[in-house]
Amino acid sequence: MNRPIPLLILAFILFGCAPATQTTLQTTPEPDSVSGIESSPEAESTTWWREAVFYEIFVRSFYDSNGDGIGDFNGITQKLDYIQSLGVRGIWLMPIHPSPSYHGYDVLNYYAVSTQYGSMDDFKNFLNEAHKRNIKIIIDLVLNHSSSRHPFFMDADGKTNSIYRDWYVWSGKPGNHWHLGRNGYYYGFFGNHMPDLNYRNPDVTRQMENVTRYWLEDIGVDGFRLDAIKYLVEEDEKIENTESTHEWLREYYTFYKSTNPDAYTVGEVWGAGAFLTTKYRGQMDHIFNFELANGFITSAQTGSNTYAVSALKLALKDNPNFDFGSFLTNHDQNRTMSILDGDTQKAKLSAFLMLTTPGTPFIYYGEEIGMKGQKPDPDIRLPMQWNADANAGFTSGKPWRAVHEDYAQTNVAAQGDDPNSLLNHYRALIHIRQSHSALRTGKVFLIETGNPGVYAILCLDKDEILLVLANLKDQSLSEYALTLTGTSLSDSTYEPATLFGNEQVQPLAVTQGGFKNYKPVSALQPYSTLIVQFQP
Numbered sequence: 001m002n003r004p005i006p007l008l009i010l011a012f013i014l015f016g017c018a019p020a021t022q023t024t025l026q027t028t029p030e031p032d033s034v035s036g037i038e039s040s041p042e043a044e045s046t047t048w049w050r051e052a053v054f055y056e057i058f059v060r061s062f063y064d065s066n067g068d069g070i071g072d073f074n075g076i077t078q079k080l081d082y083i084q085s086l087g088v089r090g091i092w093l094m095p096i097h098p099s100p101s102y103h104g105y106d107v108l109n110y111y112a113v114s115t116q117y118g119s120m121d122d123f124k125n126f127l128n129e130a131h132k133r134n135i136k137i138i139i140d141l142v143l144n145h146s147s148s149r150h151p152f153f154m155d156a157d158g159k160t161n162s163i164y165r166d167w168y169v170w171s172g173k174p175g176n177h178w179h180l181g182r183n184g185y186y187y188g189f190f191g192n193h194m195p196d197l198n199y200r201n202p203d204v205t206r207q208m209e210n211v212t213r214y215w216l217e218d219i220g221v222d223g224f225r226l227d228a229i230k231y232l233v234e235e236d237e238k239i240e241n242t243e244s245t246h247e248w249l250r251e252y253y254t255f256y257k258s259t260n261p262d263a264y265t266v267g268e269v270w271g272a273g274a275f276l277t278t279k280y281r282g283q284m285d286h287i288f289n290f291e292l293a294n295g296f297i298t299s300a301q302t303g304s305n306t307y308a309v310s311a312l313k314l315a316l317k318d319n320p321n322f323d324f325g326s327f328l329t330n331h332d333q334n335r336t337m338s339i340l341d342g343d344t345q346k347a348k349l350s351a352f353l354m355l356t357t358p359g360t361p362f363i364y365y366g367e368e369i370g371m372k373g374q375k376p377d378p379d380i381r382l383p384m385q386w387n388a389d390a391n392a393g394f395t396s397g398k399p400w401r402a403v404h405e406d407y408a409q410t411n412v413a414a415q416g417d418d419p420n421s422l423l424n425h426y427r428a429l430i431h432i433r434q435s436h437s438a439l440r441t442g443k444v445f446l447i448e449t450g451n452p453g454v455y456a457i458l459c460l461d462k463d464e465i466l467l468v469l470a471n472l473k474d475q476s477l478s479e480y481a482l483t484l485t486g487t488s489l490s491d492s493t494y495e496p497a498t499l500f501g502n503e504q505v506q507p508l509a510v511t512q513g514g515f516k517n518y519k520p521v522s523a524l525q526p527y528s529t530l531i532v533q534f535q536p
Contacts, residue, residue, distance in 0.1 A: 048136065049223075049264045049285060050323075050441055052089035053355070053430050054362040058331060059093055059117050060102065061383045062365060064395035071383070071394070073118040077126045082412065084133045086368060087430035091130060092225050092266075094331060095140040096123065099147060102378065102400070104140070105227060106147035106194045110211045120219075127220055136222040138264060139215065143208055144228045145194040153195050157181045166201045169234075177239075189231050189239065199233050199248050209255050216260045223264035226284060230269045241269070241279070249283035266325045266360075273311070274318040281323075286360060288325040289315070293354075297328055300349035301340055303472045305455040308353055312446055312457070322358035322444065330364050335373040335380055344370060345527040348425050349470060352529045355429040356468040358441055358459070368426040370410055387413035432499055432531060438466045439531075445487055451480035454524065458484060465494065467508075467532040471524035478523040485514035494534035496520070501530035508534055 063075030076083075076091075083091065095104030096113050104114065113123050130137050146153055152164040159165075160183050169187035171178055178185040179192035188195045197204050215221045233244035256263050266286040269276060273291030280287050295311030315322060328336045328350050340346040347370050354361050366384055373380035378401050385407040386393030392407035404410075415421035433439045438459040447456035453473040459466045471477050489510045496505040503521040520532065 047264075047285070048262065049090070049266075049360050051434075052136065052360060053087065053433065054090040054092050054138075054325075054360065055083055055086065055088040056092045056330060056362055056364045057094065058365065058381045059096060060400060061381055061394075063384060063386070064397065064399070067395060067397040068116075069395050069397045069399045070116050072116070073113075073122040073126045077122075077129050080126075080129055080133055080135070084135065086363075086427055087434055088363065089134065089434075090136045090138065090222075092362065093137065093139045095142065095227075097142075100149050101147075101193070103381070105142055105190075106145070106149075107142050108147050108150055110208075111214060124219065131220075136264070138223040138225055138266070139221050140227055141212070141215075141224040142227045143197070144231050145188060145190060145196045148188075148193045148195055157183065157186065159183065167198055167204050168195050169198050187234070190228070196231070196234075199244075205248070205251075209252075212252075212256055213259050216256065216263055222262070223266075223285075226265055226267040228270075229267040229284070229287075230272075241276070246279070246283060249280065253283050266362075274315040274324070277319050277324040286323065286325045288327060288330075288362070289359065291315075292324075292357075292359070293327050293329070296353040296357075297336060297339060297350050299455065299472060300346045300353065303474070304452045305449065305472060306452060308455060309446060312357075312444065316444060316446065320444070321441075324359055325362055326354055326357065326359035327362040327364070328354055328367060330362070331381055332377070333380065334375060335364070335371060336367055337370040338372045338374045342370075342372065344422055345474070347422055349472060349527060349529070351422075351426055351429060352470055353455070355426075355433050356439055356459070356531060357457070358439065358444060363426070368423050369412055369415055370422045372404055372406060372410075385411040387411050428500065436464060436466060436499070436531075436533070437461055438464045439468075442466070445484055448483040449480050450483070451477060453477055454480045456482055458487065460487065460489070465489065465534040466499075467496075467520065467530070467534065469520060469524075469530040469532070471526060471528045474526045476523050476525055480524065481517040481519055483514075483516045483518070485512075487513045489513055490536065492536040494536055497533045497535070499531040499533055501528060501532075503528065503530060505530070505532050 057076060060071045062071040063079050064071050065074040065078060096117055097104060097110060098108040098112055098114050099106050113120055127137055152167055156162045156164040156168050171185045174185055177187055177189045179188050186195050199205060230240040233242055233248055235242040235244055265284040267280060267284040269287045271290050272287050274289060277287050277289060292311045292315060295308040298307035299305055336350055337347055369385065371385055373382055382401060383392060383394035383399050383403045385403060388408040388411055391399050392403040392411060394403060415423035418424065438461045442459040442461040445458040447458055449456050453471060454477060455470045455472055457468045459468060491511050494508040494510060496507060498505055505520045508515060508518060
């Protein structure tokens with residue numbers, strides 16, 4: 001006979017429990033400077049995420065290994081060599097927990113993986129294979145809310161004396177984001193199927209710490225992307241970025257660092273710019289900089305440096321060490337190639353701007369081949385386009401959602417051997433980024449170009465001097481000149497070595513720590529991009 005599981009036991013089954021450990025936090029070595037180039041402590045940080053490029057994967061849509069039309073863990077494992085060929089050093093998996101929805105952001109069980117994606121053993125095998133390739137794995141952790149079908153919420157909704165009643169937020173009257181349950185109104189910012197958890201209840205905090213410890217210690221993931229984190233704790237009418245949320249996250253940061261000092265969290269604070277990234281210091285390792293993402297894409301789209309320069313100025317003012325996550329678009333936004341109307345040259349520009357700027361870049365799966373997608377949400381999360389075979393090589397069965405109509409032309413196989421493809425553009429840029437620390441953690445100087453169609457920055461650290469230059473226009477530009485003052489460069493004539501691009505570059509003369517009216521090449525070719533290393 002099947003017997004019901006007591007709810008207190010069910011708490012540990014659904015949320016997980018692992019023993020606490022104490023670990024001393026590591027310290028960062030003091031910076032130094034050579035050749036007149038100063039560096040900041042952050043530029044010298046040994047934290048692995050400052051050195052990484054991440055790849056965001058929607059498991060359901062990446063690769064189906066068993067023909068059921070749904071991507072799975074074994075499918076990602078089979079494609080790890082491809083992911084490694086990109087040069088990325090981290091993978092972010094969108095939700096992998098059991099859920100009644102296709103996207104997984106309403107969690108049924110924080111201690112398990114979705115059986116549609118495979119078994120826990122399949123996940124562990126994927127994790128081990130990724131780690132063998134020196135690729136870290138972070139997973140989505142949805143702290144803000146659970147599913148309305150979660151047993152705790154169903155019990156809390158069904159009776160006012162439920163031991164889980166206070167795990168959620170209740171009211172006797174309706175209002176914005178309040179939903180009628182069986183015994184009162186409950187708060188759910190994202191809808192009635194996602195009731196918010198109540199972090200004023202310490203039991204909720206303890207259980208989510210158990211979940212965190214379980215995934216870090218027992219399973220061995222390397223961290224989390226924290227979904228919708230700015231909505232965690234409301235204060236009356238203020239529902240985002242509250243002091244109560246910051247206070248909770250400070251304690252959570254201490255907790256997960258004591259569990260694993262090398263664990264990494266990156267938070268989704270929708271719409272955040274450089275200023276807000278500083279407000280979450282000591283609470284998460286990073287949050288995403290939406291302001292910078294918009295600047296990169298809009299400059300590529302319009303052919304004007306104004307948008308990228310504006311976002312960079314704010315970053316240099318508020319977070320000059322670029323200690324945040326960067327990206328172009330993600331699973332909640334229209335895809336980059338659709339925003340850019342299918343223009344591959346502009347997509348290359350967008351990638352160039354992001355991957356030549358310090359920060360920790362995140363690439364949405366398929367962005368590297370120019371996959372398209374526009375809302376509704378399922379259509380910006382379509383199956384990966386591997387080749388021109390049926391269903392884009394994603395599955396031998398019927399895909400959970402039809403692939404994009406352009407798959408025969410836009411796919412990995414078609415671009416793999418083409419040196420001018422978007423895919424190989426990404427590969428080359430990521431390789432250069434890995435090889436040159438100034439692009440990852442260097443100090444950034446905005447360069448006046450004298451032409452809005454020309455974008456230029458200088459990236460410096462104790463090891464190297466790099467010029468990043470782009471013509472954002474579809475026409476040759478000769479009316480431009482580069483001017484910069486106030487650097488720590490020693491006065492000298494610097495010889496150029498072109499790392500990326502084909503143009504022959506002129507030497508750079510530095511006087512009084514800067515230069516004026518410098519023209520690396522007489523005319524910049526349409527959409528041309530350059531990375532130049534200078535040596536005295």
